[in-house]
Amino acid sequence: MSQTEQRPFRILGVQQIALGALDRARLEKLWVECFGLPITGTFRSERENVDEAILALGSGPFKVEVDLMQPLDLEKKPAVHQTPLNHVGLWVDDLPAAVAWLSAKGVRFAPGGIRKGAAGFDICFIHPKGSDEAPISGEGVLIELVQAPPEVVAAFDRLASSAASG
Known part of the structure; x- marks a missing residue:
């Protein structure tokens, strides 16, 4: 990308x-009982082969979701237990624009396109492996892009503005 x-x-x-x-x-023994993170929800999906607890770390627009997942069926994909750090999710301010721009740059996305995720936000995944058609990937890491709600975008803008003026 040019400057x-x-x-x-x-x-x-x-x-x-x-x-x-x-x-x-x-x-859950570690994250809930030892670390004290609250369970804020659960999600179960045959399509995604997952049974998960959704935890919260922090608060407000900078709260980080911690998903603890196990597969519903060990023989099916996706295998949410392999690797143990399954994926990292990143807030993005304009998911459709990001997907279009990144696709044009040669980023490979996992099947499924943009869809509702467990927490109710629109999501999509950058594939952990590149292909001949789309060589840019997460290089072994599955990366979830998550559409940020307006309050997260506004909080980010406020933080960026105060950092620039401070």
């Missing part, structure tokens, strides 16, 4: 960290 080319979206921060295991209860 003058404008990216039509911004990555605002970490939205989530997703951890997988064969048994979600073992993850």
Whole structure:
């Protein structure tokens, strides 16, 4: 990308960290019982082959979601327990623009396109491996792009503005 080319979206921060295991209860021992993170919801999907607990770390627009996941069926894909750090989610201010721009740059996206995620936000995934048609990837890491709600975009703008003037 040249210095003058404008990216039509911004990555605002970490939205989530997703951890997988064969048994979600073992993850909950550490994250809920030992660390004290509250469970704010659950999500179960045959299509995504996942049974997960959704936890919260922090608060407000900078809250990070921690998803503790186990597969519904060990024989099916996706295998949410492999690797244990399943994926990292990033807030983006304009998901459709990001997907279009990144696709044009040669970024490979996982099948499924933009869709509703477990927390109700529009999401899509950057594939962990490139292909001949789309060689840019997460290089072994699945990356979830998450449409930031207006309050997260506004909080990011306020923070960026105060940092620039301070």
